[in-house]
Amino acid sequence: MKIKKLCGLKKDDIEKYAKKIFKIVSKPKFICEKCARVARDEKHLCHPTVLKKS
Numbered sequence: 001m002k003i004k005k006l007c008g009l010k011k012d013d014i015e016k017y018a019k020k021i022f023k024i025v026s027k028p029k030f031i032c033e034k035c036a037r038v039a040r041d042e043k044h045l046c047h048p049t050v051l052k053k054s
């Protein structure tokens with residue numbers, strides 16, 4: 001199964017897909033304005049915005 005959105009994941013899902021999630025959140029380029037989750041690809045977030053490095 002492919003993970004579409006990190007935002008809607010429940011605790012059980014996170015445990016189940018931990019390895020995939022770790023890949024998605026490593027070196028993130030986007031952050032969700034609503035949920036404060038980060039991802040390498042904006043398709044995994046419900047309200048993605050570019051994550052700028054400070």
Ligand SMILES: [Zn+2]
Nearest residue numbers: 007032035046
């Ligand atoms: Zn979100």
